[in-house]
Amino acid sequence: MATVLPPPSKRQKTSEATRAREQVAAPAAVPEGLQRIQFRDADTGEPHGPVVTVSLADLDPKNLSLLLNSLLGHTDPTERLPYRFYNPIGEGEFNQDEVIKAYVQGKVTTELQLDIPCRAEAVFKVKAVTRCSASISGHGESILTTAFSPGSSSRLATGSGDNTARIWDCDTGTPMHTLKGHTGWVLAVAWSPDDGILATGSMDNTVRLWDPKTGTPLGGALKGHTKWITSICWEPYHLRETGRPRLASASRDFTVRIWDAVSKHTDMALTGHKASVSCVKWGGAGEGGTIYTASHDRTVKLWDARKGTLLHTLSSHAHWVNHLALSTDHVLRTGFHDHKGKKEIPDTVEGKRAKALERYKAATLPAHGVERLVTASDDCTIYLWEPSKSTKPLARLIGHQKQVNHVTFSPDGTTIASAGFDNHVKLWNAADGKYLHTLRGHVGAVYMVAFSPDSRLLVSGSKDTTLKAWEVRTGKLAENLPGHKDQVFAVDWSPDGERVGSGGQDKAVRIWRH
Amino acid sequence: MPQNEYIERFTKQHGRRFDHEERARKKAAREAHHASEKSQNLRGFRAKMYQQQRHKEKIQMKKQIKQQEEKNVKGNEPAAPSSTPLPSYLLDRSNETNAKALSSAIKNKRQEKAAKFSVPLPKVRGIAEEEMFKVVKTGKKTAKKSWKRMITKPTFVGPDFTRRPVKYERFIRPMGLRYKKANVTHPELGVTVQLPIISVKKNPQNPMYTQLGVLTKGTIIEVNVSELGLVTAGGKVVWGRWAQITNNCENDGCVNAVLLV
Numbered sequence: 001m002a003t004v005l006p007p008p009s010k011r012q013k014t015s016e017a018t019r020a021r022e023q024v025a026a027p028a029a030v031p032e033g034l035q036r037i038q039f040r041d042a043d044t045g046e047p048h049g050p051v052v053t054v055s056l057a058d059l060d061p062k063n064l065s066l067l068l069n070s071l072l073g074h075t076d077p078t079e080r081l082p083y084r085f086y087n088p089i090g091e092g093e094f095n096q097d098e099v100i101k102a103y104v105q106g107k108v109t110t111e112l113q114l115d116i117p118c119r120a121e122a123v124f125k126v127k128a129v130t131r132c133s134a135s136i137s138g139h140g141e142s143i144l145t146t147a148f149s150p151g152s153s154s155r156l157a158t159g160s161g162d163n164t165a166r167i168w169d170c171d172t173g174t175p176m177h178t179l180k181g182h183t184g185w186v187l188a189v190a191w192s193p194d195d196g197i198l199a200t201g202s203m204d205n206t207v208r209l210w211d212p213k214t215g216t217p218l219g220g221a222l223k224g225h226t227k228w229i230t231s232i233c234w235e236p237y238h239l240r241e242t243g244r245p246r247l248a249s250a251s252r253d254f255t256v257r258i259w260d261a262v263s264k265h266t267d268m269a270l271t272g273h274k275a276s277v278s279c280v281k282w283g284g285a286g287e288g289g290t291i292y293t294a295s296h297d298r299t300v301k302l303w304d305a306r307k308g309t310l311l312h313t314l315s316s317h318a319h320w321v322n323h324l325a326l327s328t329d330h331v332l333r334t335g336f337h338d339h340k341g342k343k344e345i346p347d348t349v350e351g352k353r354a355k356a357l358e359r360y361k362a363a364t365l366p367a368h369g370v371e372r373l374v375t376a377s378d379d380c381t382i383y384l385w386e387p388s389k390s391t392k393p394l395a396r397l398i399g400h401q402k403q404v405n406h407v408t409f410s411p412d413g414t415t416i417a418s419a420g421f422d423n424h425v426k427l428w429n430a431a432d433g434k435y436l437h438t439l440r441g442h443v444g445a446v447y448m449v450a451f452s453p454d455s456r457l458l459v460s461g462s463k464d465t466t467l468k469a470w471e472v473r474t475g476k477l478a479e480n481l482p483g484h485k486d487q488v489f490a491v492d493w494s495p496d497g498e499r500v501g502s503g504g505q506d507k508a509v510r511i512w513r514h
Numbered sequence: 515m516p517q518n519e520y521i522e523r524f525t526k527q528h529g530r531r532f533d534h535e536e537r538a539r540k541k542a543a544r545e546a547h548h549a550s551e552k553s554q555n556l557r558g559f560r561a562k563m564y565q566q567q568r569h570k571e572k573i574q575m576k577k578q579i580k581q582q583e584e585k586n587v588k589g590n591e592p593a594a595p596s597s598t599p600l601p602s603y604l605l606d607r608s609n610e611t612n613a614k615a616l617s618s619a620i621k622n623k624r625q626e627k628a629a630k631f632s633v634p635l636p637k638v639r640g641i642a643e644e645e646m647f648k649v650v651k652t653g654k655k656t657a658k659k660s661w662k663r664m665i666t667k668p669t670f671v672g673p674d675f676t677r678r679p680v681k682y683e684r685f686i687r688p689m690g691l692r693y694k695k696a697n698v699t700h701p702e703l704g705v706t707v708q709l710p711i712i713s714v715k716k717n718p719q720n721p722m723y724t725q726l727g728v729l730t731k732g733t734i735i736e737v738n739v740s741e742l743g744l745v746t747a748g749g750k751v752v753w754g755r756w757a758q759i760t761n762n763c764e765n766d767g768c769v770n771a772v773l774l775v
Contacts, residue, residue, distance in 0.1 A: 141599050142598065142599045142600075144599055144600070144601040144602070145601060145602075160599070161598070161599020161600075162599075185599045187601065187602040187605075188602065228602070228605075229602075230602040230605075231602065252605075252606075276606060278602075278603070296606070322603060323603070405603055406603070442749075443745060443749060443750065443751050444745060444749075447601070447603070447604075462749075463745075464745045464749045464751075465745055465746075465749055466748070466749030480749070482748040482749050489600075489601045489604075490601065505598075
């Protein structure tokens, strides 16, 4: 005998009845009408394709993307690019309803052409990291800094308080090399953009260079600083003299030193700051590059990387400048490596250099071909600069309620993320410094943030022992990543987007994956 | 308008005597002589009063001097290399609070599982009911039946506590012996913080004392550690944490406790 279902309960019956009683609202009628549209680049304003006429009903982002791709001749599904459209009438994202509303009100008509700003997004898509794929112990003390290799996400370098740096194999979750030599905490690690040398800076006032493939030291320590190293940055690949890579190290002894990585000598010492130099970045602007230094003496200084002369002093901050970021950071860090993998890397040095330069030029496009700079400070503000045009700041980004510790540009150069001791991460528009979102969720100071290489996601590490992944476009929490047993000091997203690596006071390196 | 304000108004309108500054200086210079004379020659009650006043003045003076000295100290002593490794962005910051050290020490301790069930004071002195309660004999009927008790030890009552009507109130917890805060020490670090008490978890003497919220030596209390910023492994703020009372509160007039880690 078949089982007879019990009769519906009273609640089920009443809800059914009310649902039946209520009429289903018809979808709002889209007025019949045609609209002339012209796609334009959101950054440069250049037109993409001819003016086309589209019916209002079809005017949604999905159709527009298809239309634009076919207008530009990307007929093959594999070569279609994802596009993001912006509101032609007001602010924000493209919205069909608003265009229809404007049409009904008569603000836009069939005769007028509507310029729709659009921007190509990264062709690859990074998925939010959701789980901890490996928790690798090995370090005997807190992990203070971490960096993925620019070439692949399978190599991660960490510096620790146990006076060693380690290189990890993220594919298998095992330690590869232990780099012993320093006699103080390892405070900074940096991979050269060609993936050939790893530099570590330490509390023992020295910088050491290592071969990441074999884990052997390349010569002895680079001595010269009289206090500990706070930050290290390599020369951009496309500016490098062949066979003579250089790196810059910032120190607590108020100086920045430029080292020749082959001869192991100080090339130049940049003196001029009156307090500890907190951050150094080597940008590609100008003839031979520009070195940007942020210091606790409240100034940011720009130096000519070829001659070692002071170009400008940017002084608007009222307190320590903690960190600075360039709009081209991502490409300078990765050099000629891009999302296409190993097979697309040119064989010759000239080819590599040309590719690095091309990537650098592409990265400066959102800022109209120049490098932008953003600085975070203890005075709770962030300044956005365009140093090649003016020594006055473009914008002052206020909103943080405590010191801002870390700031970073998204790899596509359109968004700025800042992490503060007030437990919040804030997102800002990189074009004009307008406030976009506050990412609330952490219950402790946020120490560091890292963008995914496609700029759609952000991960933040905090004193409250968690990592959190955020969606940049909506400002919503994508994933909460608990697991660390103590505060998280360092976090990095691999340049190919596969993995996130983090380390902190609980001495374990954690690798996070989708 | 009171009289002194007339004087102020006059000085505003017409200024002071020309020799005012000099007179004020001389008066101030004489002050020490006056003080000396008084302290040497006053006798009896006046001398006592004068000494009291002088004592208070001296305390104030010393405080001021100390403040001044602190102000003169050159700030930013060279950042002492702290024992725990820190990333470069936290190195020169002196506001690394005790709370953080506290929280990490607690976490380290928790990993040693053996320490989980040990309390700092394993044994307590038994307290007899006669010592704990005083029989209240006010009013004719109360005196006759003597059913009412006054608790002679410090107590904790919740924030929304109201006394019951006289007829039904069997245990009186005197206002003067109620405590809201405890000085909680972290055993390893020796950091002491004053924290609000949330509840009394266990009085080892008697379950009834737990209910009444009696604070005696050895009592386990729950304290509010939210301001220390401790977090769980999942990233939530830890709110309450247990502590054991280490002193005889009724003798000392304060509640001292150690955090159970």
